[in-house]
Amino acid sequence: ETGVTQSPTHLIKTRGQQVTLRCSSQSGHNTVSWYQQALGQGPQFIFQYYREEENGRGNFPPRFSGLQFPNYSSELNVNALELDDSALYLCASSLEPGARSSPLHFGNGTRLTVT
Amino acid sequence: GENVEQHPSTLSVQEGDSAVIKCTYSDSASNYFPWYKQELGKGPQLIIDIRSNVGEKKDQRIAVTLNKTAKHFSLHITETQPEDSAVYFCAAPNDYKLSFGAGTTVTVRA
Numbered sequence: 641e642t643g644v645t646q647s648p649t650h651l652i653k654t655r656g657q658q659v660t661l662r663c664s665s666q667s668g669h670n671t672v673s674w675y676q677q678a679l680g681q682g683p684q685f686i687f688q689y690y691r692e693e694e695n696g697r698g699n700f701p702p703r704f705s706g707l708q709f710p711n712y713s714s715e716l717n718v719n720a721l722e723l724d725d726s727a728l729y730l731c732a733s734s735l736e737p738g739a740r741s742s743p744l745h746f747g748n749g750t751r752l753t754v755t
Numbered sequence: 756g757e758n759v760e761q762h763p764s765t766l767s768v769q770e771g772d773s774a775v776i777k778c779t780y781s782d783s784a785s786n787y788f789p790w791y792k793q794e795l796g797k798g799p800q801l802i803i804d805i806r807s808n809v810g811e812k813k814d815q816r817i818a819v820t821l822n823k824t825a826k827h828f829s830l831h832i833t834e835t836q837p838e839d840s841a842v843y844f845c846a847a848p849n850d851y852k853l854s855f856g857a858g859t860t861v862t863v864r865a
Contacts, residue, residue: 644798673852682761682844682855683799696851730798739848740787746798 642667644733644747652753653721661716661750663731671695671737672714673744674706677728689714690737718752726754757782757849761856769864774832776859778845781826785847788828790819793842793858803830835863 645664653659665672671690675683685698689708703719712733718725728751732744758781768774780788786807791799805812805819805828812819816835821828832839840863846853 680858682846682857683853685852685854688851698852738851739853740785740850743789743801743804744853745801746791748796748798 644731644745646729646731646747646750648750649748650751650753652755655721655723655754657721658717658719659721659752661718661729661731661752663714663716663733663747665712665714665731665733666745669733669735669745670712671734671742672708672712673732673734674714674716675730675732675746676700677730677749679727683730686716688737695737721754723754726752728752757785757847757854759845759847759854759856761845761859763859764857765860765862767862767864768835770835770837772835774830774835774839774861774863776830776843776845776861777827778829778847778856779825779827780847780854782847782849783823783826785849787848788819788821789846789853790817790830791844791846791855793844795841799844832861835861837863837865839863 673688674686677683687697688695692708707715728749730749732746734742736742761778789804793799818831845856
């Protein structure tokens with residue numbers, strides 16, 4: 641069973657640029673969620689994708705957007721990068737949408753640094 | 756929405772001793788409570804979870820207890836070992852997302 645894989649592992653961008661992060665879900669999982677983890681804090685929910693559509697969104701501005709593909713993999717796009725966007729971006733997959741029934745399995749994240 | 760508070764923020768224990776981390780939640784409708792372990796440079800790993808129809812669950816040296824009336828749940832690690840050193844997060848569901856506590860950094864002293 642292949643776990644959740646994310647790429648790249650590290651990324652350095654300049655303020656104002658755009659970035660795309662990628663995630664492959666665990667085998668058999670059809671739902672992907674993205675979380676942002678600032679240093680020393682718990683993960684914060686960005687959004688969830690199910691059946692190629694956004695299924696729920698946290699308190700993040702529209703410059704954070706995503707996609708889910710037919711093979712359940714996903715992308716997180718961030719436009720107009722700000723210094724505060726520097727964080728670990730985590731992708732998690734699950735068997736079902738929502739968070740009450742199906743455990744989330746996380747990848748190792750992409751460390752984004754904005755200078 | 757769900758608000759999860761976690762204590763303590765840091766915990767140092769002697770190898771072989773027990774460690775206990777406590778969390779409280781606000782949404783009485785929450786029915787699923789996972790615990791994650793995060794090692795340096797890695798993503799959170801699910802180590803144990805509990806559903807609201809049981810009060811306790813054990814898996815080898817780790818256990819979780821749940822008190823729905825008081826709206827708190829705890830992680831217990833017995834016979835701690837150096838490899839237990841990590842950051843631990845509790846979480847509770849809020850519709851489609853998990854709300855996480857702020858984390859507990861556990862250090863096991865040899």
